[in-house]
Amino acid sequence: MLSGLALAGRAAGWGVRFYLRHIWLVAGLSAIPAVQRFVVIRFGGELPEGLSAGTEVLTAVVRLLLVVLIVRLVARDDPGLRDLGARGVWERFGEFVHRERAAFLTQFAVLGAAFVVFDTLPTAAITAWVPDPQAELVMAVLVAAKNPTVIAFTLIWMVAVVRAMVHAAMPADGASAGAASLDPSGATAQASARSDGGASTVGDIQNNGRRTQ
Structure with a gap:
């Protein structure tokens, strides 16, 4: 039985490794919504009519593409x-x-809980402590920074949770087979051991035959 917090922690650990391994892909795609969010928040009132909506669609498409690439x-x-x-x-x-x-x-x-920590609380802190003239700029920077970090990792973590659930539901023999397929050196060692064992058995039989003669 796998507890919910253990599952979330396992997925988070795997997600961190995945994020670091593919950081350029994740950061590169996330740069598009990061720039979009910064421009819309900082200069939204000055943008041509309809441009904000169009860039929102672009951001949604890019995030969907990121999820597809993560799954693949x-x-x-x-x-x-x-x-x-x-x-x-x-x-x-x-x-x-x-x-x-x-x-x-x-x-x-x-x-x-993650939404409260990384979205609600920072927004409330900016509203409470940052003067109005600078609040818009600070908010734009915060939201832009969250795209390649918090938002991107959240997408990875959600995929990681599904992955952990699927692995937890796999039969034990299937998991063992999967582990063996990931460790070819182990399989080679087992094959070598079986070969050595077979050779030893043949040698013993031959030696016994000579003694009986």
Whole structure:
């Protein structure tokens, strides 16, 4: 049984490693919504009519593209998920949700807590402590900075949660097989051990035959 907080922590740890490994891809795509949010917040009143709405659509498309790329990279680098296919992943996800309902719902609580910490509280702090002339600029900088960091990592974490759920729902033998496929040196060592064992057995039989003669 996997607790909700343990699941969230496992997903967060994996998400940090994924983020650092693909930081240029994540930061590069996130730069587009970062610039868009900064311009709209800082100069929204001066933009031509309809431009703000158009850039909002662009931001949504870029974030969707980022999610698609994250999923594809996860599937490429995880043989267990790749072997399951989309249907198998969905079935394992459903099994986990049915079996570990509390752990699944805990993820929404974790996401809500993260929203309060990284969005509600900073916004309230700017409103309370930053003078009006500078508040708009500070808010624009904050929102722009959150795009390649907080928002991008949140998307990665959500994919990581699903990945962790699917792995938790896999049979133990399937998980062992997946681990073996990720460690070819281990498989080679096992094969070598079996070969050495077979050679030793043949040698023993030959020696016994000579003694009996």
